[in-house]
Amino acid sequence: MKNITVIDYGMSNLHSVIKSFQKVSNKKYKVCVATTNEDLKKASMIVLPGQGAAKSCMQKLTTNFPRLHEHILNKPFFGICLGFQILFERSYEDNGVDCLSIIKGSVNDFSKQISQDLKVPHMGWNNVEQKKDHAIWSNIPRTSFFYFVHSYYASAESKEDISSTTTYDIDFTSSVIKDNIFACQFHPEKSSKYGLQLISNFITWSESLK
């Protein structure tokens, strides 16, 4: 049976991510958890969720999954929240940390950029504005609400990589798509029906990649 493998590096609550993929894949896939590099070899698709700080996330990933970079480039990959941010070149959280440099651009502090009246973290439902016609957005209206929780935002340099943007005083990159990679700042596993639709679209798209 094919595996959807969710990476566990001990920093985030995987419950909803696992359950949402289970629900959507409808028993066609086995949803399992990877704690070592070995576990990733067997994966048909890789999901990297994440909460918390970028620095400790990068540290744990490089220690526990030394060949993660290679796997991300070679298998259908879905990054969520921190799993989206670490794809960029650098995050400026905690005085800065180098990330995977798969997507050109950086991750910056909201509180330095936006009006004092707006609260940080950017938490709650906000509009995701699609920038690309792509199978990943199938059956999701061009502008739709998704659920966000984050204090740092990503700016992708290349327009080619940007799948959607969102406005919180400033426009930021809310999802990217490149080759076999889709990753988003928001939480599809907490975004009700369009979130589940997105996960379902990802699975369908992944199947077409082979």
Add this chain to the structure above:
Amino acid sequence: MSVAKRIIPCLDVDKGRVVKGINFIDIVDAGDPVEIAKKYDKEGADEITFLDITASHEGRDNILGVVEQVANEVFIPLTVGGGVKSFSDVRDLLSAGADKVTINTAAVANPDLINEVTDKIGRQCIVVAVDIKKSKEQYNVYTHGGRHKTQLDAVNWCLECQARGAGEILLTSMDKDGTKEGFDNEILSEISNKLSIPVIASGGAGSLQHLYDAISQGKADAVLAASIFHFGEYSITQAKDFLRDKGVFVR
């Protein structure tokens, strides 16, 4: 552009069952948390809050089962509170599938608990519930479900919670709770203006106008209500339409 104002229905859970007369005609089992949560998700609730009111110690584990069942079926943020005493209580609820946990009495008794959760798990998952009542000179904070008066001043306590790392404040006016007269927008706006974290208004919702007032006058980031939704007086959809017509950014 800001983030959408949230509408949050709140469900009281006793020994694993939703209580306090939920009144939906199209629900077969009005005590089933999963069915009710599904219904609210479908109507467009932005989040759901479960308050465990189980009195007996033995019944308390039921809430974990409820959270798990709901989290398996409903994919919107879930907040759970009631009787949370320690870091391990918080961790157990999060592992069961809750996204946020509210603490009240335990936060007053041991404010370091807020720091502990924030440091270990992150500030987004901790909501401090603050029950307040007006006295002559100030608003006092109450604990133990409103039975114990403390000498803490509401504004100062909320600021302290924020400094310790709370992700949100759930502010309940005990003077207004259950009255259906509207929220206490005066203290709400004072606290919301002073804080940089979101404030959820609770206590007093009797009409859709009240929800609007809590957002426009009270500067609330979210409104929590129980009875106006449970008894079918208004649906979440109606509340959203009403607010949208008045120019509020809602989902």
